[in-house]
Amino acid sequence: MSQRNRLMVLLAAAGMLVSAVAHAQDYPTKPITLIVPWPAGGSTDISMRAIADSASKVLGQPVTIDNKAGGGGTVGPATMAATAKPDGYTIAQLPITVFRLPLMQEVSWDPAKDFSYIIHLTGYTFGVTTSAESQFKTWQDVIDFAKKNPGKVTYATPGTGTSLHIGMEQIAAMAGIKLTQVPFKGGAETNAAVLGQHTMLQADSTGWRPLVDAGKLKLLMVWTGARSPNYPDVPTLKELGYPMVYDSPFGIAGPKGMDPKIVAKLHDAFKKALEDPAVIATLAKYDMVPNYKNTEDYKKFVVEVTESERKVIDTLGLAKK
Known part of the structure; x- marks a missing residue:
């Protein structure tokens, strides 16, 4: 390469570097899309809209x-990883399923390589509900029926491989019963399924709360470490004899290759959103508590949770062959 050509290459590279730095400094200059991988109207959708609205005021x-x-x-996250530019204008909420499903089946993404982790936000209160007209009044009623009728107790979840699916299978294994999962896309569908008695049970996050409060659904258990202050009479998994706590914590990430300066701007905006009283109130409505982790701690958490999930998946015999 001639000296002249070498100089032109260096100038071009310098120009690209200056452009990238300017882009990071000016960011954002247009609306940001936050993918929520659940249907509208559920607890995740409503809480993420509150968080996004607060973050937009900072950004x-x-x-x-x-x-x-x-x-x-x-x-949603898989689509983002495959198609979105790493410019900070497309990001997504990441449920734990993103880390768990690759252990269970072949997928198009690698959680260790395909995402730029930004911030860890919060987690869920999970619970098992049944129709108010159901024969089940307690979780023991479910066990007694399931032992006499193996596989006939159906339960709705927001999808195969979700924490609700894996949690229910762990519970069933410990109880010595066989349950049948019926997967849906999200809380609106699982609510409709159990309300209409198309399934006997529903395992989901607190999108069921309005129906429980209205007396249309009965809450049989919660999966938190302590009883919910909103439902002090409902037992936890541990109280029922299952040594588990499931809250399926989640955060936000972008596609791989994002500029660290843009990641930092997004992190700071969403961290402030988590401290917003309006956001805290919305989370509390659905029994969700802020669970902040910065970018580096979130990356470490991903490694830890993946290994933890690997052990559970192996124990249940659900690992991909």
Whole structure:
């Protein structure tokens, strides 16, 4: 390469570097899309809209929600990882299913390589409900029926491989019973399924709360470490003899290759959103508590949770062959 050509290459590289730095400094200059991989109207959607609205005030640009449901919460993040530019204008909520499903089946993404982790936000209160007209008044009623009728107790979940699916299978194994999962796309569908008695049970996050409060559904258990202050009479898994706590914590990530300066701006905006009283109130409505982790701690958490899930999947015999 001639000296002249070498100089032109260096100038071009320098120009690209200056452009990238300017882009990071000016970011954001247009609306940001936040993919929520669940249907509109559920607890995740409502809480993420509150968080996005608060973060947009810090960023100075709208953060708009794009619901891409399916695959137990993996379709949206997988689509982002495959198609979005790493410019900070497309990000996604990441449920634990994103880390768990690759252990169970072949998928199109690698959680260790395909995402730029930004911030860890919060987790869920999970519970098992049944229709108010159901024969089940307690979880023991479910066990007694299931032992006499193996496989006939059906339960709705927001998808195969979700924490609700894996949690229910762990509970069933410990109780010595056989349950049958019926997967849906999200809380609106699982609510309709159990309310209409198309399934006997529902295992989901607190999108069921309005129906429980209205007396249309009965809450049989919660999966938190302590009883919910909203339902002090409902037992936890541990109280029922299952040594588990499931809250399926989640955060936000973008596609791989994002500029660290843009990641930092997004992190700071969403951290402030978690401290917003309006956001805290919305989370509390659904028994969700802020569970903040910065970018580096979130990356470490991903490694830890993947290994933890690997052990559970292996124990249940659900690992991919």
